[in-house]
Amino acid sequence: MDYPPSPNSSWVWRRICRVKHEIAPGYTDGIWHQQEGFSSARCYDWLKGQAPKMMWERVVCTGWSFPKHNFLGWLWAHEVLQTKSKLLHYGVVDEDTCQLCGMGSENQEHLFFDFPYNRQVIQQVKQYSGMDIPATNALEWCVHRQGSRLQKEVQYAMVVCVVYVLWQQHNNRRQEMVLVRLEWIAKRILNEMKARVRERDKNHLRIFDMEWLESKNLM
Known part of the structure; x- marks a missing residue:
């Protein structure tokens, strides 16, 4: 978590390294806080937080519409x-x-x-x-x-x-x-x-x- 990327590193690598600071609060003593273990999907859900399911989701995402x-x-x-x-x-x-x-x-x-x-x-x-x-x-x-x-x-x-x-x-x-x-x-x-x-x-x-x-x- 303390690793600093080199200033000469690519933008992609610097952005990846920045993400670790955003997810660092999810670890305690190096262990991911969720019992199910770490995965990118669970990490994403944790970062965005809980949100109610939107009513419009099914309406505007159907394959029967142009x-x-x-x-x-x-x-x-x-x-x-x-x-x-x-x-x-x-x-x-x-x-x-x-x-x-x-x-x-x-x-x-x-x-x-x-x-x-x-x-x-x-x-x-x-x-x-x-x-x-x-x-x-x-x-x-x-x-x-x-x-x-x-x-x-x-x-x-x-x-x-x-x-x-x-x-x-x-x-x-x-x-x-x-x-x-x-x-x-x-x-x-x-x-x-x-x-x-x-x-x-x-x-x-x-x-x-x-x-x-x-x-x-x-x-």
């Missing part, structure tokens, strides 16, 4: 999308009233679930797919989904797809101030999900999962 959807979903779950409410917090704008409807603060909850037009889009998607997509608390809704693993992951992917397309349409409206027909947006959401389902290898799927995908108009 990567671009997952990335946008990750930003949404962390509440870091550049809404006017967020820009006001950063001091970029002077007020955060929604410029599309003039009602309420333009935060994520308003854009995706309170903005009347987007609520209608979600209702249309529910009619096309038969999925009970929530009008609020979407992450919590995802966590409590029922069904097989595939069915839950596809429902997660549908919510993230809704968020992705609505955010894209929101940015377009801010630039052009034109509302696209909600039926067109709803069909685009469904078509994006269909495209992703078509890409996946379905030879290993169980019959009832295939039937479920067909019942949701995704085949």
